[in-house]
Amino acid sequence: xxxxxxxxxxxxxxxxxxxxxxxxxxxxxxxxxxxxxxxxxxxxxxxxxxxxxxxxxxxxxxxxxxxxxxxxxxxxxxxxxxxxxxxxxxxxxxxxxxxxxxxxxxxxxxxxxxxxxxxxxxxxxxxxxxxxxxxxxxxxxxxxxxxxxxxxxxxxxxxxxxxxxxxxxxxxxxxxxxxxxxxxxxxxxxxxxxxxxxxxxxxxxxxxxxxxxx
Ligand code: IPE
Ligand code: MG
Numbered sequence: 001x002x003x004x005x006x007x008x009x010x011x012x013x014x015x016x017x018x019x020x021x022x023x024x025x026x027x028x029x030x031x032x033x034x035x036x037x038x039x040x041x042x043x044x045x046x047x048x049x050x051x052x053x054x055x056x057x058x059x060x061x062x063x064x065x066x067x068x069x070x071x072x073x074x075x076x077x078x079x080x081x082x083x084x085x086x087x088x089x090x091x092x093x094x095x096x097x098x099x100x101x102x103x104x105x106x107x108x109x110x111x112x113x114x115x116x117x118x119x120x121x122x123x124x125x126x127x128x129x130x131x132x133x134x135x136x137x138x139x140x141x142x143x144x145x146x147x148x149x150x151x152x153x154x155x156x157x158x159x160x161x162x163x164x165x166x167x168x169x170x171x172x173x174x175x176x177x178x179x180x181x182x183x184x185x186x187x188x189x190x191x192x193x194x195x196x197x198x199x200x201x202x203x204x205x206x207x208x209x210x211x212x213x214x
Contacts, residue, residue: 002162003186
C-alpha cells in the first residue's frame with residue numbers, strides 16, 4: 001500500500017492524512033475482495049524498516065493500525081477472519097492487545113481471511129522460522145514453511161502501488177511464484193476498477209511453477 005505520503009504532499013496535506021485516506025482504500029479493497037470471492041488478502045501496514053520514520057509518523061501509523069482493527073469489528077458480521085503477521089515486540093501494548101483480541105474473536109470466520117502485516121519483515125520472518133525449524137529438527141523448505149508467522153496459502157498475486165518496482169521485504173519466502181503487479185497509482189487513489197483489471201490479467205497468465213506446460 002505505497003504512496004500515501006506523496007498523495008498527501010501533492011495536496012499540501014500532512015502525510016498522516018494520506019495514511020487516513022489509505023485506510024479508506026483498504027476498506028474498499030476488502031469489500032471488493034469479499035464480493036469477488038477472494039479468500040485471502042494480505043495488507044502490508046507497517047514494515048520492520050518503517051521504524052526509521054519520524055516518531056510522530058510511526059505513532060500515527062500504529063494508531064491507524066488500531067483503527068484498521070476497530071473497523072474490522074464491523075467486518076465480523078461479514079465473516080472476516082483477521083490475522084496479524086509480524087513481530088509483537090515493540091508494538092504499543094494497546095495495539096498488541098487489540099491484535100490478540102481480534103484474532104481470537106474472528107478465528108472461526110471464513111468468508112475471507114484478512115492478513116494484516118504489522119511490524120512485518122520477510123527476512124525477519126524467515127530467520128524466525130528457520131530458528132524454530134532448527135529447534136524442532138531438520139531445517140528444510142517444508143519446515144521453514146511450517147514455521148512462518150501463519151499457515152496461509154502463499155500469495156497468487158502481489159500488487160504494489162506507488163510506482164516503485166520492488167518487494168521491500170514483503171513475503172520473501174512466500175513470493176517465490178507469485179505474479180507481480182506494479183502500479184503507478186498512489187494507494188489512496190487505487191480503485192476497484194484497477195483491482196478488477198489486475199485480477200482479469202492474472203486470470204490470463206499461465207503459471208507452470210518451473211515445469212513445462214504446452
Ligand atoms: C504508505 O505509503 C506505506 C506505509 C503504510 C508505511 P508511504 O508512507 O510510503 O507513502 P510515500 O511512499 O511516502 O508516498
Ligand atoms: Mg513509500
